[in-house]
Amino acid sequence: MTNSEVVFSNREVDPGELPDYRDVALQPVVAAYLPHALLTTGGFWAVVVTVALVAPRLPFIGLDLGWWPALMLVPAVWFTVLTWLDVRRRGWALREHDLIYRSGVIWRKTVIVPFARIQHVETASGPLERWFGLMRVKCFTAGGMMADLSVEGLDESLAQRVRQFLLEQIRDDAEPESSPQPTDLAADDHV
């Protein structure tokens, strides 16, 4: 007898007529994301390769592996190329009722989050991201750890606007029962 049943028992929907998420033209990520992604991935692997090359030659280890550790360059180049391809493929879009985010090169993943299911939104940026003027938008939904979507590759003003837009959407269709309200009061709350 809940509302949901009323909403659902009276609809017969032709799946073919529903809007298809695949038809949406996705926005590419901002240009500054490419150097950032390459720098983080390349930087990580540069450290790994350097350690692999230098560590055996340190006096207190004194292993002579020759140039074999240079083989580490193979995964380093591989992952850097993957990152480059990934950035070119990454995309996002806002529809009237949901947020679409696509990522991945080998395993290609598209995530669609309805605004009505977002519980809260936050923006985040690390030091390196700030250097490039980038910002992430994180959306949280119910359903555990897997349920947090992080939209990467937006610049700061864009991220702020997206966040603002999402917050407005959330507020619009919030119902009284689910309005954000702390259930857990701070320790010093009692009178």
Add this chain to the structure above:
Amino acid sequence: MQNQSLRRNPPTWLPTTMSESEWQRLAPLALVFLVLTGTQKFVRENLFLFVGAGAGAAFLDWMGPRELLLGLLAVFLIIVASAMIYHRRFRFRLEDDAVRVRRGLLVRKELRIRFGRVQNIQLGQPFYFRPFGLVRFSLETPGATEKEVELPGIPMALAERMRDRIAGLAAVDTEQDEPAADRAEGHSDRTLFAAGSWRLFVHGLSSNQIWLLVGAFAYLFGTFSERVLRRLADTPVAEDIARTAPTGWLLWLGLLVFIAVGLFMLSGLLSLIRFHAFSLVDRDGRLVGVGGLLDRREQTVRRAKITGLTLRQTALGRLWGSWYLLVRQTRSGQDEMNGARQGFIVPGLRRDDTSLVGELVPGWQVPEQFALISARYRRRYWLLGLILFSVPLLMLSIWLGQGHPVVLLVGLGLAITTLITHLRYRRWGWALDKGQLWVRQGMLGQSLDVFELDRVQQAQVVQSPYQRRHQLANLNLILPQGTVSVPFLPLDDAAALANQALYAAETSMMHRV
């Protein structure tokens, strides 16, 4: 009905007319409960120290029994002392639409739970509470890492009034004509399902806890068998065993069967104790499950707070034709890690009882047929298994010779993997009926998930290069109770399901959770 057995007259020392809006304390007997749960917690958290790597026996040898006793006594005293402080500081108060709790050992915490958020109300009555008419009352809200409010040791009458107030208040949202207060008194109970002792026993036989018991037994056997055998060697029994040596294997077989039967019996009995006289009742539209011998538990759930159901049959359950049903609700990330929360289980079902699904959520029924996933799933994983196993198989057979046991073992591994892939492939299935999606999976056993598409929190479509070549995709639907996935769907089906789920979620204004 069932409820009557729980009810006792409240003790005279606690006036029932006490205003519920005042700050109240727990009954003195709650101390027993706190001490017991404290001890339980201590054992659970420190068991691994004792058990770890067979250290227990060595520890016992190293430490004298007297020191051990002294240490345990000290721990027990600490537990009792903290329980007393906790009990002293604990206060709770009922408000119009919420319950407030003040508690804390060192840091004082105050918690306020709005009734509207509550998704599960539990009343438990451990046997030592029964003579005093006390119960343990707990409320669960979505996203909570633990039961947010637990009131151990409050009078039954108060707990029942609170339960009715919480569940009744919620009913006001949809049925405004009837004031909650009127409805609270006369319940119209309708029994949906009652499990007899035999079925509960069978539930225990098929439950996965048997593997836990086997593990525990193997551990104990491994630790103590040596000592027992050493001691046995000095007794006349040893001579008897020595005399039967030619037929020794028969003895061992007999022992093995004896142990297996014993463990199964134990598992069955544990289930009997846990669920004793289980019944599922519809009380004014709410679902109530009652059962338990030593700790009689009653769980109340509003139908609107059910996010899905899971029908499950373990591999052993297939032998017995035994199913069970899980009522799914929003859960937190924490549960996935430790799975600590005891869900709402309906045990001891048979194949015909699976129609109970429709009683729990009107309109739901187990579909006759499930659409299978693409056969490429099987082909893909067969190929992967073959590649994974064939290289070591080839190398080992060259190195050790073809008939070597290790080679045979790896070959057996390949055969088993192939079989498992096939079994899993055959189980994967889905069926869409109006707004409800059924997903079936499993290997020897099976698990059927059902939920309404509008509960979907997120849709994910994932494709590997292989899947892209063949127009296939994995679909992950994230629900408040966790993620349900279907692999190797035709891309168009996956996209259509995702689109439908999104449409359903976006047109329904309900359940943000």
